[in-house]
């Protein structure tokens with residue numbers, strides 16, 4: 317049986333689990349690959365660090381370049397831009413195949429890596445980069461290649477779902493749940509990438525690129541994180557039979573493809589509302605397949621390692637059987653829809669002076685901007701002791717531009733004391 321040399325870059329949350337599986341399940345992996353997968357080394361920053369799993373000491377090295385230069389397959393799980401980018405380029409340039417979970421790097425440099433891989437005949441796979449253990453990239457790119465995808469919408473960040481879910485179900489505090497997500501190995505090395513939405517935005521760019529056969533990068537994704545979501549927002553949503561989730565949405569519109577990440581209100585009857593903890597789920601709509609939903613563990617060492625090993629076996633099989641790689645698909649230039657043109661509906665929560673005519677003025681403003689009201693929550697105005705009343709409005713779908721203008725004009729009304737929150741609503 318052929319032996320393929322595997323270099324592992326990184327031995328953190330995910331890398332340590334990949335090493336464990338490569339060592340513990342070597343026989344099973346060899347049977348499935350048709351080749352012995354020999355772990356020849358693990359590059360880390362500090363070889364003395366105690367690891368989550370027992371790994372022979374002799375495997376560790378700080379010389380990542382030398383390790384890459386002797387490998388048939390390089391698994392990059394360092395995270396960040398450098399040295400990950402240079403090491404991936406080094407591997408691909410010499411024809412070694414690369415597996416990575418580094419969505420931030422792929423969203424920035426994926427097209428260049430694809431070209432390098434094509435030129436040298438190397439394989440590049442990155443199923444772990446989006447939604448942890450869930451097989452989503454291969455289904456989108458391969459299984460649905462005979463269909464036309466119209467929309468991809470999902471929860472693709474485990475850390476933020478873990479935080480928002482805990483705020484909703486137990487009333488836990490944002491900061492406490494972020495610390496726990498870090499402890500459990502869900503968060504990025506710099507967790508601001510999770511809570512500010514950048515991790516989900518990178519995944520949205522990758523999903524959109526594969527779903528719509530065009531190259532999107534981070535700059536094409538409208539991105540809002542969850543740092544402004546308060547306990548009051550979560551409670552108000554709950555009160556209205558809704559839940560707040562951070563969604564990544566890529567959809568075909570009249571003027572192109574819109575890709576966005578933002579906190580979104582969902583009715584509790586929506587399937588995505590039932591995605592708890594660090595789980596992820598992705599809805600795909602295609603012209604002929606209709607609606608599909610993919611669900612599973614979206615973060616964490618072992619679940620993510622499962623996706624990495626799936627790619628490793630797939631790469632090894634091709635290295636064993638040989639044969640030409642499929643020709644690289646000619647990517648169309650991205651026609652990114654202007655965010656202002658995207659159609660959505662708004663939840664507007666505001667406090668107003670409890671005086672006659674307020675409701676009529678607000679209704680008039682909304683209509684003036686061509687927007688229509690779907691629901692006035694809590695029956696419209698509900699009086700409080702100090703003459704201030706809370707009002708919650710859910711609009712029908714309209715353009716972002718019209719909705720933002722509506723909110724601005726409402727905020728200028730003398731009777732409006734504060735716009736307490738503006739969130740988007742999906743699935744109504």
Ligand SMILES: NC(=O)C1=CN([C@@H]2O[C@H](COP(=O)(O)OP(=O)(O)OC[C@H]3O[C@@H](n4cnc5c(N)ncnc54)[C@H](OP(=O)(O)O)[C@@H]3O)[C@@H](O)[C@H]2O)C=CC1
Pocket residue numbers: 325326327328329330331359360361362363365380392393394395396398399417418419420444445448501502503504505614615616617620
């Ligand atoms: N955690 C998760 O749930 C998921 C993570 N990913 C992605 O997988 C990748 C790895 O994530 P994760 O395992 O959580 O990250 P960790 O921060 O836990 O681990 C990173 C590893 O890389 C090593 N490393 C970092 N920089 C260098 C360097 N300059 N030279 C040598 N070694 C270096 C570290 O070495 P040392 O230990 O010595 O410090 C560590 O072993 C990231 O791209 C992440 O986005 C993808 C899906 C899910």
Ligand SMILES: N[C@@H](CC=O)C(=O)O
Pocket residue numbers: 445447448472473474475476502503504510515614615616
């Ligand atoms: N930090 C990420 C890890 C997986 O991609 C997340 O929380 O989803």
